[in-house]
Amino acid sequence: MLTGMEGSLTGIAPRQLTAVLTRRLTEEPAIVLNGPRTVGKSTLLHALADRTGSPVIDCDDPATRAAVRNDPGRFVSGPGPVLIDEYQHVPDLLSAIKAELNRDLSPGRFVLAGSTRYTTLPEAGQALTGRVDILEVPPLAQAEIDGSPGDSLVCRLLDGADVSSDAGPSTTSREEYARRITAGGMPVVLRRPPGRSRSRWFSNYLDLVIERDVLELSRVRQREMLPRLLRVLAARSGQILNIVGTASAVGMEKSSAENYLKLLEAVFLVMRIPAWGTTLGSRVARQPKVHLVDAGVMAWLLGLTPEKIATNDPATLTEYGHLVESFAVGEILRQVTWSDTPVSVGHFRTAEAQEVDLVLERDDGTVFAFEIKAGTRVDRADLAGVRALRDRVGGRLGAAVVLYTGAHTFRFDDGTLVLPMDALWTTAGR
Template sequence: MDGSLTGIAPRQLTAVLARRLTEEPALVLNGPRTVGKSTLLHALAERFERSVIDCDDPATRAAVRADPGRFVSGPGPILIDEYQHVPDLLSAIKAELNRDLSPGRYVLAGSTRYTTLPEAGQALTGRVDILDVLPLTQAEIDGAGGDPLVHRLLDGVDVSLGTTPSTTTRADYARRITSGGMPVALRRPSGRSRSRWFANYLDLVIERDVLELSRVRQREMLPRLLRVLGSRSGQVLNITGAASAVGMEKSSAENYLKLLEAVFLVLRLPAWGTTLGSRVARQPKVHLIDSGVMAWLLALTPEKIATNDPAALTEYGHLVETFAVGEILRQVSWSDAPVAVGHFRTSEGHEVDLVLERDDGMVFAFEIKAGTRVEQPDLAGIKALRARLGKRLATAVVLYTGALSYRFDDGTLVLPLDSLWSAVA
């Protein structure tokens, strides 16, 4: 949305953050660089008349390292950006929380996953609430209001079938999906300018954030591994194959994958339903966090997709899945209720791209298709899941790039992909 792209915090996250500040003593905003974490902190700073302690600034970082206790004492909320640069802050905050566990004392923002920091396990476990700040959703980019589709499903609201066909064209989808949701990239006026930004962004994350986390013996292998993972995004993770493709040992590739996860470039989507029988696969899928980064790595542009080259269309199919999974997971991240996520796959190869399980055990299934038609064979994964779950499968949805909304005889909804962000009053 225009507001998000000019620095205004996304409204959904602002509302979630405001609620949690009244309940939790410490919040951690986790997410990739440049997605809006600093914007959220500065919005809070203005609201509470506080300043932001920016540990990305070398002088500030040195001062905080010299005396972390000085910077974490006093009335809240104390706002700290890129806290991971000074891990001793966590121990100092723990000492403060031992004395006072009042809500709203600290809000920390970082571009490294909190759970990957070695100090995290000892310092604030049980005292910190982690909120993911991910790339912008299409609704935020468009400024669309209303209740998101995923929230309506999770809340048990009946999703009515619209009678007006979607007007989003194939070219519109290609443009949105290859652009991704990184605010700074979206502000770039041209494809070439955006391409330079993605190149510089990945260099920055690898050179600064990854190397700060761990000593990497083969630094040049990191972008190679990321590129291979990008080409396999939306597929079952085969770390042995990925390691072989870049000439690495499997153990090294696994360690490097963890680093790429830690800096929010890559997501492992776990297998779901492994207790439903021995014929359910247990391997995770791999997804890139942002579809724009994935498209850049694969050199997929709207123009290339429009040529209908078979190889490009295969890559585009995986890109569409990664894009849709990201949109759904971002909506899930705004929910206060716990939701388990994963993918479902049988040994016969029947799969469901994304499964959400509510805390009462009810399940919501999403299958994602890049094409404009959905036929009975496309429901094989949903059928296999329904056979195992029965009435626990609350809703099954196929998202596709066609225009019409309809329902199959078994109750499966077929919705245009833009239903994820279309405004609903």
């Protein structure tokens, strides 16, 4: 339950990523922690600072930022790890770090944290290519919010485990799903009581990201269009991206909408899931899907609350279905970041609109399919996309999983496993 838990989230670090970061520090000379504002990147840095005795250089602080801009080389020299928060405010740091790494490529020299996607910075392409490891820090997963991440469902699947024996009957109610999904995974908002306090936070958060982070990346001539575009994308989250239709809905040129979409991706408000399996035949869709990164942000933009969802209004339930998909996709992708297994990610859709919401492909070619349903029932008609995928990949399909909000775990005769959605965050045996 979320109720009564918010106070325990103060200063919470993404627990699984703490272990991943510790491992990578023994292997990589420079690591970039990349993710939205307020998700725990600074907490990770300060936890590392406490262990190593190294200070955190906070470039979000105006005085520190001015000093670093004046002499970036001074702040990156000396023994590691050098810990720098919101490094993107001083791009010259990357060139100074490159010069240091040219002299010494020992593991664990630099850990940088930033709220702007590293690959979108113009300096990134020429500075640390081949020398930096990027570690995504997404909003908190539900298991982290509950304080019991353990061995995740996705990591066990990627390791080849049979997860069907882990799950007993779910006790998560429809109301509890709605509370979790509309709250999202931002630690700061989870400390606030539901209602106006959270709504104010989401409003202020989006204003900050758009007014500060986006405009720092690029001069935007139509700044007022960014919130409009974000709301349209929220309404189309979990769907195939039609940039022409999206631009028309906002009243923008296609080229401007594409450029603004890239900016929203750069600050981790929006993500694209590429089409998967485009080499499997001409009748496989090639367009990406678009998702909001955090379900709480998406719910706020759409005005979806647990109370509104409970009215069972058909239009609201349609929006909620898209929200559930974006929420579950986010949960799965968070768990992918906890695994050291190289994985490519996509969605699968045929010309006949048979689709699988999320496909993971391991580096050995093994494929894992996830279909997501907001309802409490799953029947054979819901497996059309899985069947189409299985027909194309054959024995490469390692597992096909349908996540739904019902209570029971079962298998169809083709091997497709149906799991309650809370299997993504509950422990074995519940």
